[in-house]
Amino acid sequence: MRINIVIPLFNDWEALLLLLQKIRQTVAPALYERFAFLIVDDCSATDLPQQPDQVGQSLSILRLYRNVGHQKAIALGLAYLADQPEQYPTVVMDGDGDDLPTDIARLLETSAQQPGKIVFAHRSKRHEGLLFRLFYEIYKNIFRLLTGKVITFGNFSLIPPQLLKKLAHVSEIWNNYPGGVIRSRLPYTAIPIERGSRLAGQSKMNFVSLVLHGLSAVSVLMDTTAVRIALFCVLTAGASFVGIAVVSYLRFFTQLVVPSWASYLVFSFFIVILQAFLISLLLIFIVLSYRTQQHFLPAKQYQDFIERVDAIYTVDTPATVH
Structure with missing residues (x-):
């Protein structure tokens, strides 16, 4: 069965190319040949620097009219896939290498053992600096104090096909994807997975970004x-x-x-x-x-943000950039 891979991206094309190479090198061919990549281009100022090698079934780029941020880009990608004639298991991951491709197999195994649940990657070990980790721990404790919920996971996750349409109708994922899943009361679980290291470039997550991310997570449980x-x-x-x-x-x-x-x-x-x-x-x-107030519903309004969809390659055609 096909597996959709949703990757939000903003100017990180070099890291994406390295990630595709890493997938080819570290993931079993029988698995990565099932991958269909959907890159959500968050209105990047740059584009693919070179033609990527073919990895998986296909690679498409969802071009957005404007920059909406990491979380909203994920919501738009999920809504786009939910609107397709058929739904497949969908993996959400970062394109910078922090999410290890080899762990996709673990998400799939857990999903097979617990069908009907969204499977998140709980970070058992992080590689960021001490200051970042300190503030991240503070954020998790404040989140638990304010909401009564424990959030130990990020975006790296697997959504079973039967839940994709339901998740696209959860307005809260527009502000924060993990928090939206918690608010939706859809069944989910988390498994411990070590965080990888960035493949190229510098992380755009700073103190201000972390605070805004924390506030957006709290806001969905207002x-x-x-x-x-x-x-x-x-x-x-x-x-x-x-x-x-x-x-x-x-x-x-x-x-x-x-x-x-x-x-x-x-x-x-x-x-x-x-x-x-x-x-x-x-x-x-x-x-x-x-x-x-009326909330943004990704499943109904996602098309307002999509400029076009570029099919970079499929299994039946050579790689070409549109």
């Missing part, structure tokens, strides 16, 4: 996040009320000498209560607005 923040505000207001009660009791019902700064402390407690109330009120309006 309801849960808002409730947890509101509960924290209620607890904070309750603690402030207790503080005011204790200071008032000591001042009016005991003989203890209350220091002069106690009045400032009471005033500070009132400020905390007011802020907690305003934050809770703001969260209510945000959640209500989020629930009533």
Whole structure:
């Protein structure tokens, strides 16, 4: 059976060519001959520097009108494949080499053992710098605190054919693909897989990008996040009320000498209560607005972003660049 490989890409053509070579060198021919590559070109400023060697059944490039970012490019690629006459197992992976081609076989094995589940790669070992790994751990802990969910995986995954159309109708994958899967309640699992190293060029993920990525993941679980923040505000207001009660009791019902700064402390407690109330009120309006507004549905609106589809090669034709 054919296996679709979706690779979002922005100016990383050199790494893509090296990845195709690595697939030919490290993946069993019986497997990689089933691969049909769909490169989602996120409006790159450059193009393929050379004609790629034929690897797998086909290689097509989905050209976008504008740059939409990594996560949205994945959503558009999945929506495009979901709109085809037939659906096949679909692998989402990066084109820079961080996702090892040999691990596709492990994703397929797990999918065969647990059919009907999306299989993610849980990163058992990372090769980024210490600072990046530190902030990534902070991000995972904040995500768990705000949403009650554990996210230990990224984009590298395998989607069974029967879930592809359903996933394309999940609006949340437009903001964050892994978070959207969690929000969709579609069945998924994760297996430990070591992260590879970039094949060429420099990573575009910096501190700002990591923060934006984290915020986009949290945003898809806005309801849960808002409730947890509101509960924290209620607890904070309750603690402030207790503080005011204790200071008032000591001042009016005991003989203890209350220091002069106690009045400032009471005033500070009132400020905390007011802020907690305003934050809770703001969260209510945000959640209500989020629930009533119309969300982007990749399955229905993906064509608005597609300029064209270039068929670079297929099993029946020689490699040509359009």
